[in-house]
Amino acid sequence: MTLRWILIPLLVASLAACAPVGSYRGGDGNRADTLLEPITVRVSGLGTYEDVGADRSNTRKRLMARRASQLDAYRNLVERVYGTVVYGSSTVNDFVLRNDTFRTYVDSYIRGAKLVAVNEHSDGVFETVMELKLEPRFRACVARVADSQVRDLCPIPLPQENDSVGDIQSKGVDSLYYLE
Template sequence: MTLSPRILLIAMGAILLAGCQNLNQQGSTGECTSVAPCNGNTVGSFGTTANTYNTPTTQNGAVNANNTIAVIKQEPIVVTATGYAALTTNKRLSKSQARIMTLRSSMLDAYRNLSERVYGLKIDGSSSLSNMVIQNDELRTYVDAYLVGAKVVSQREHEDGTFETVVEMALQENFRQCVTSSQGINTDPNCQVNPGYQAINVESSRPTTNFYSID
């Protein structure tokens, strides 16, 4: 074998060795190239091997970090209320009619108490004076609410003829947010429930579920 082919083989072997050595090296810019492919293994300065992972980036080059939100499962709020009604003494009603009317009255009273616990009540008062002496002092309280999902739990009759009704309602998931909202339940549109009925021929456009006066 002559000298020229031997030199050519030595040169080719040196090129192959250099290429194999560059496979375990990364480019100076940290990018994946054909000379320095990203195979996940880089050689540290102390001879230790570490695994590197590509960080997802957006088109603008910013790091796309995943935001993790901890969701705490909360138990539903179940509000209960009790209503009472005395047996009516109307002589024009039979005994069965009186019992049914009393039973319905206790149910309406329970719904009123439930509305007071959930939405609160409004109190209006007026006083009249004559010669610095109060002549008339009147307080009026009323509840204006639309209950969704309320149900009767139990109804029973006591020995004295009065009826007792227990109702309950599971509050919506956003009730806590509505209570702590700066806008409040009455002004926040996300906390309002539009009634599925339309009032016809009424004096007030806002239907009142219950009204009573205290003299």
């Protein structure tokens, strides 16, 4: 009987010592990086000029519309990756909505974005298509950081040397941020 009271706690303690505690991260802490596949985020941006008939022949206005579409694509890319801050206010008087305003705010760095295509449509709209590969290291960082700290603590890493041809290589690069 005494032997049973000694062996049972000893057996329970040895089994508890073998059980993993907390979340299992693997040997080097980068197990999540190897399990996740890269995600390619693709967005488009739009820009136009005022008078399609008159401005189509004006090279300066066409270039400005093209640039506007490119900047809109960058903004859309940042919104998809890091999100948007929205400020709003409403004024109600006698249970009737009098004024309703919203303002959005996007402030971030983006690097490694690729310009896929720029198309000019017949109605005078320029469309710029961009894509960005979200690598497993970025996704793993986002998974373990609070939403309010993602922008500061999880910068989009440069593609590694073994990534697809044409990506920016991190070898010998001094600057941290890139815009194409």
